Amino acid sequence: MSKIRIFLVDDHQLVRDGIKALLISSDDLIILGEASSGKECFEKIAIEPPDVLILDISLPDTNGIEITKRVSVDYPQTRVLILSMYTNEDFIFNSVKAGARGYLPKNTSREELLSAIHAIYNGDEFFSDSISRIMLKSYVRKAKEDDLLPQRGPIPLTTREIEILKLFAEGYINKEISDQLDISIRTVETHKNHIMKKLELKSTVELIKYAIRNKIVEL
Amino acid sequence: MSKIRIFLVDDHQLVRDGIKALLISSDDLIILGEASSGKECFEKIAIEPPDVLILDISLPDTNGIEITKRVSVDYPQTRVLILSMYTNEDFIFNSVKAGARGYLPKNTSREELLSAIHAIYNGDEFFSDSISRIMLKSYVRKAKEDDLLPQRGPIPLTTREIEILKLFAEGYINKEISDQLDISIRTVETHKNHIMKKLELKSTVELIKYAIRNKIVEL
DNA sequence: GTGGGTTATAAGTGAAATACGTAAGTTATA
C-alpha cells in the first residue's frame, strides 16, 4: 500500500515542526515537503503534487483560500485540508467554496488530524466537531433568512394575475400569453396594469424583479 | 425543578406508544398529551402549550412542517423537534426554515432522543449525526454553487453596452437612457439590439434576468 | 501607414408590442 503524501504550508516554523512531529510516527503517511509562503508552496508542489495539502489560512504573501482555489484547479488530485486558528464562518465558507475538503481548528488533536487526513484522502469531507457546529449554525441561519427576505407580506394578487405575471416573467409576450390562456391580448394588458397598480410598480422591469423575488418564477 | 412538558404528534399509535415508553422512565420529563393529526394537535396544545413538541413529518391532514410554521408563530415558547423517517435534505431544510429546533431520524436511540429534548429545551439546536452529515453536505454543495452560478464565463459586452444594460435593467425606458447618456434614442436601441444578438437573448425579460444573474444590477 | 476589426454613434421604416383610461359582465360575500 502506498503512503499518503502530505505537504505542509504554514508560516511558523514551530507549527510546521509540531505537525510533523505529530505525523512522523504514522507509517502510512509521508511528509513530502513544506513551505512558509504561497510562492514557496507553488514552486515545490509543481515538482510533485501531494495527495493532501495542509494549509494555514494566514500567510505572508497570500492566504490559504487563494492557494486552495488555485490548487483545486491546477492539481485536482490534491485535496486541501485547512488548519487554521480562525474559526469564523466566513473563512470556513470561503474555504469550502474554494474547494477545501476539510477544516480543522489549530487546537485539534493528533487523532482528529489523522482522521481528517484519511477521510479527505478517501474522497470524503472532514470537519471537526467545533467547525461542524459553526457550519450547522450557519445552515440554520440561512434557512431562516430564506423565509424572511423573499416576501415581506403575502402576495396580494389574484390567481389569474399571478398566472399572467408568471407567464410574463417567464419571457412570453402578451400575445403568447393571450393565446395560451385563450383570452384577448387586451385582457392580458389589463391584468398587467392591475398588477402594476396594486403593487405600485412603475415599470415592467420592476414587475419582473417582483416575480423573481417572490418566487413566482426562477431567475 | 419543573419537568419538561412534552407533546407527541405522530399518526401511528405504535410509534407514539414507543416514544412514550422510552421517555416514561425519565423523571425530569412529563408527557402532556399526544395527537395523531394536525387538527387534534392544535386543539390540544391550545389548552396547554408544551415546552417541546415532538413532530412527525407525514400526517393525515397536514404535515409536520406546516405545524412547525404555525407553532413557531403562535407558541414561540414551544420548541419543535422533528422525528421523521424522511432524511432528505429538502425536508430538513424546510423544517429548519419553518422554525424546528432539532431533527432526528426515527431510528434514533433513547439517549439521543433525550439529549435532543434537553438541548432544545435549553435553547440549543440538536441534529443527530446522520442529519448533521446531510446538512454539512448541503452546506458544501451550496458553498460551491455560490461560485458556479453567478457567471458562466466572462461578460462579452463592451463598457457602453453594460452601461445601457444597467440602466435598462434598473427600469429606465429607452428615452430616459438616451437623455441620461445624452445620445440618440436610436443609439440606445442599436446598443440593445447588439446586446441581444451577442447574448442570443430572445426577450427583454431574459435581458433583465441576464443583468441580475451577472450582477450588473441588484435584484 | 494602410487596411481590417471593434466600438460608439445615428437613422429609416413598417410591424409589433405596450401603456393607459374606460367599462361591461361575472362572482363572491357580507
Place this chain on the structure above:
DNA sequence: TATAACTTACGTATTTCACTTATAACCCAC
C-alpha cells in the same frame, strides 16, 4: 341583494422591435 372584487375587453397614443445602412474613432497588425 347590494357591494366589492375579479375577469374580461376595447380605443388610442406611445414605444419598442427587427433589420438595414452608415460614419467617425480607435487600435492593432502587417
